Amino acid sequence: xxxxxxxxxxxxxxxxxxxxxxxxxxxxxxxxxxxxxxxxxxxxxxxxxxxxxxxxxxxxxxxxxxxxxxxxxxxxxxxxxxxxxxxxxxxxxxxxxxxxxxxxxxxxxxxxxxxxxxxxxxxxxxxxxxxxxxxxxxxxxxxxxxxxxxxxxxxxxxxxxxxxxxxxxxxxxxxxxxxxxxxxxxxxxxxxxxxxxxxxxxxxxxxxxxxxxxxxxxxxxxxxxxxxxxxxxxxxxxxx
Amino acid sequence: xxxxxxxxxxxxxxxxxxxxxxxxxxxxxxxxxxxxxxxxxxxxxxxxxxxxxxxxxxxxxxxxxxxxxxxxxxxxxxxxxxxxxxxxxxxxxxxxxxxxxxxxxxxxxxxxxxxxxxxxxxxxxxxxxxxxxxxxxxxxxxxxxxxxxxxxxxxxxxxxxxxxxxxxxxxxxxxxxxxxxxxxxxxxxxxxxxxxxxxxxxxxxxxxxxxxxxxxxxxxxxxxxxxxxxxxxxxxxxxxxxxxxxxxxxxxxxxxxxxxxxxxxxxxxxxxxxxxxxxxxxxxxxxxxxxxxxxxxxxxxxxxxxxxxxx
Numbered sequence: 001x002x003x004x005x006x007x008x009x010x011x012x013x014x015x016x017x018x019x020x021x022x023x024x025x026x027x028x029x030x031x032x033x034x035x036x037x038x039x040x041x042x043x044x045x046x047x048x049x050x051x052x053x054x055x056x057x058x059x060x061x062x063x064x065x066x067x068x069x070x071x072x073x074x075x076x077x078x079x080x081x082x083x084x085x086x087x088x089x090x091x092x093x094x095x096x097x098x099x100x101x102x103x104x105x106x107x108x109x110x111x112x113x114x115x116x117x118x119x120x121x122x123x124x125x126x127x128x129x130x131x132x133x134x135x136x137x138x139x140x141x142x143x144x145x146x147x148x149x150x151x152x153x154x155x156x157x158x159x160x161x162x163x164x165x166x167x168x169x170x171x172x173x174x175x176x177x178x179x180x181x182x183x184x185x186x187x188x189x190x191x192x193x194x195x196x197x198x199x200x201x202x203x204x205x206x207x208x209x210x211x212x213x214x215x216x217x218x219x220x221x222x223x224x225x226x227x228x229x230x231x232x233x234x235x236x237x238x239x240x
Numbered sequence: 241x242x243x244x245x246x247x248x249x250x251x252x253x254x255x256x257x258x259x260x261x262x263x264x265x266x267x268x269x270x271x272x273x274x275x276x277x278x279x280x281x282x283x284x285x286x287x288x289x290x291x292x293x294x295x296x297x298x299x300x301x302x303x304x305x306x307x308x309x310x311x312x313x314x315x316x317x318x319x320x321x322x323x324x325x326x327x328x329x330x331x332x333x334x335x336x337x338x339x340x341x342x343x344x345x346x347x348x349x350x351x352x353x354x355x356x357x358x359x360x361x362x363x364x365x366x367x368x369x370x371x372x373x374x375x376x377x378x379x380x381x382x383x384x385x386x387x388x389x390x391x392x393x394x395x396x397x398x399x400x401x402x403x404x405x406x407x408x409x410x411x412x413x414x415x416x417x418x419x420x421x422x423x424x425x426x427x428x429x430x431x432x433x434x435x436x437x438x439x440x441x442x443x444x445x446x447x448x449x450x451x452x453x454x455x456x457x458x459x460x461x462x463x464x465x466x467x468x469x470x471x472x473x474x475x476x477x478x479x480x481x482x483x484x485x486x487x488x489x490x491x492x493x494x495x496x497x498x499x500x501x502x503x504x505x506x507x508x509x510x511x512x513x514x515x516x517x518x519x520x521x522x523x524x525x526x527x528x529x530x531x532x533x534x535x536x537x538x539x540x541x542x543x544x545x546x547x548x549x550x551x
Contacts, residue, residue, distance in 0.1 A: 003341070010326070010337050017328045086324035086385070088290040090341045091313040238292045240251065 003092050007100025008107070011074075015108040021070065025112045028066040032059055036119050048127030049209070055119050056137040056207035060200070063109070063141055064148045064173055070108060071152025072166040074101040075230070079160045084237075094234040098227055102146075102153050109145045113138060133209035140206025143219035144199065148173055150226035157233040176222070241266040241393065241423050242287065247296035249282050256282040257447040260296070266392075269419050271438030272427035273541060279447040280427040281321055284397045287425065288318035300393060314343055317391035317422075321398050323382025327371030331362055331381055334370060335388050342389035356384040360414060376407040383414065387422070394418060396426045400433040412437050431541050445545050458544075468506045468513055468532055469495070474525035476502040482523035488512040501528070 015021035040054040075098075078084040087097050120134050148169075155169030156162070180198040183191045195201060199222070202215040242264040249257045257279040264270050274280045285291040286298060289309045298305040300312045326334055335353045344352050357363045360380040365373065370381060379399060386394055399415065400408045416437050418424050428434045441458060443451040451458055472479050476494050479502065483492045488509045496503040506516060513530055520527050 006337065006340050010329075014326065014328055081324075081327075082320060082322040083324040083326060085285075085288070085290050085318065085320040086338065086341075089288045089313060089316065089318040090338075091310050091343055092341065093310075238290070240291075 003096040004100045004103065007087075007092075007097060008104040011101050011104030012107050015070075015104065020073070021108055024066055024069045025108075025115065028062050028112055029115055032062050032116060033119070035062075040119075048123050048129045049133060051123050051127070052120060052129050052133055052137065053207045053209075055123070056140065057203075059116055059119075060141055060144045060203050060207070063112070063145045064177075064199075065170075066112065067105070067109060067145050067148035068152050068155075068166055068169045068173055071105050071149045072156055072162045072169065074105060074153050075156040075234070076159055076162045076165040077156075080162070088238065095227075095231045097234060098153060098157075098231045102149060102227060105149045105153070106142075106146055109149065110142075113141060113145075130209065136206050136209045136211050139211060140203050140215075143206070143216065143223075144203060147199065147219045147222040147226070150223040150230070151176075154226045154230040154233070157230040157237075241268075241301060242425075243297075243299040244287075245297045247283070247286065247298055248294050249279075249286060249291065250294045251282075255447055257286075257444075260444075260447075260449055262442055262449060262452065264423060264425065266423055267420055268439045269415065269424045269426065269437055271431075271434045271441040272425060272444065273429070273431055273434075273441055274427070274444035275429055275545060278429075278444045280429075280444055281397055283444070284318075284395050284425065284427060285320070287393075288316060288320070288395050289313050290318070290320070314389075315391055316393045316395060317342075317386035317389065319382045319386040319394075319396045319399060321401065323378050324385070325370045325378060325381060327369070329370055330367055331370060331373070332357070332366040334381065335384055338385045339388045342391075344389050352388055352390065356388045359387070359417070360384040361410070375402055376404065379403060379407070379411070380414075383411070387418070392423060394422045394424045396424065398427055398429070400428060400430070408433055443541065443544055451544050468508055468516065468530065470504045470506060470516065470520070470527065470531075471529035472502050472504065472520060472525050473500055473528055474502075474523075475500075476504070478523055479504060479520055479525045482519045482525070483516060486512060486515045486519050488515070 035058040036055055040051050040058065075084070078087065120129065120137075123129055151172045152165075152169040155172060156165040158168055159165050176197065176199050178198075179194050180201070182194045186194055196218075199219070202218045205212050205215050242262075244263070245261050247257060247260040248255060260283060272280050272284070282291065286293050286305065287300065289305055289312050292306060301315055303311040305312055329337065332353060335356065336349055339349045339352050340346070354363070357366055360383055362377060362380050362384060365377060370378065373381065379402070383396065383399060386396065396415070400411050403411060412433070415424060415426060419437075426434055426438065435455065440454055441452065442449055443458070476497055480492045480494065483489055483504065483506055489506055489512065490509060491507040493505045494502055495505045511532075513532070517527055517530060
């Protein structure tokens, strides 16, 4: 645990000390604000809860894309600069390296979440929303973020190049987004499975203020599998 | 301390090292010599627990790299060929991080970090961001990170790589100072850079050890104590005649002749520098310089590696 915290602390400090993290978050906030203004804020009369739900929908997409960019450096950069040798030759378990990096990225993603709070606050100022809805929405965003960062960490473990890592993770996230399209050519029970694989069908409850264990489990499982895969890749690298 | 038996490492189809076996005793400084691509870095990476061997046994302090890598990692300090530095950290912050990572207790960290910064002469740059350091300083921070947890075994892969002559001398002094306290394994492809600091050498070529032993052993292996270079003032022919009469001299050649100054190369079977000077002085020749060929180990190495290729 101490090692996970050590790695996470250094990684988070690195996000805070270098420009790239801030730039990614600034772009995310800019697009999020733009979309909020253009689509969530209504020209016509709309319930506050609907505005909030739309806000969460947009922010979830941006979170996923942003997470891919935030996580692309996690392991790829270590391999590119050779600092992975330091971690490999230190008394660390590979899972500690992966977890430390994952939590650091998640911590930095919270900076983004915190910066978006003004939008629900605006909705609250001009309408009426429940705190529970806001909480459920942000829990959903955190889960989407965690799953995407985990996939990003896995993509980042596969290559030395951050660009390739981002492309790989992006493709994996895109697959989880668009796999429902397969329902058009599949029969039951495959249709059911493919539908349940798409992340947004699980996010739908959160955006409207509902927390279901099965949806939490889905994101937890994706996160776990991706982090597990990243750990195995890191272990396998020692053989080549 | 280190026991390596039949170590083999394949990268895909290609064997980077093949059936290496050697042992290293506690407190020794071992020079690991080889051309680029000979398999030095791969061997050191296996010893540093960065890579796992394809086959063979590597025991460090009685622990197996494949079974107890954790125990080994606590006991070693590893400097890869490119120092593993985080550019955005300060020197002190980075060394603190590495110390904690390698299991130094929180209470001991400041003292350990201060100690290695002093030993590697980087204390004055402790608040600098690593990305702003020159190559020499980066290399020193690299050595500092390898020894911050006071490991028993230090593995330094080309610590003198890319340094200027003054920095090379400083790095050699640093490694020499580590002797006794630590077992040190240092690699290089430029032999004069490590020729005076090692107790023993392992020469590796195409993934195999082709020679081992002290500098003396290696030169004996090639039949001869090597070359002595002498600069003289006086008639070169007289000097050559005088030197040839000294017992133990096999051959004398004039390397350079310039008016009354000459450089001679004397092939000797043993160290007879004293007799050589006496002979020259008695022949009324001025001796301006005498040296056991500065590139001595280099010659040995070239002969060894080229001989291998020819065979």
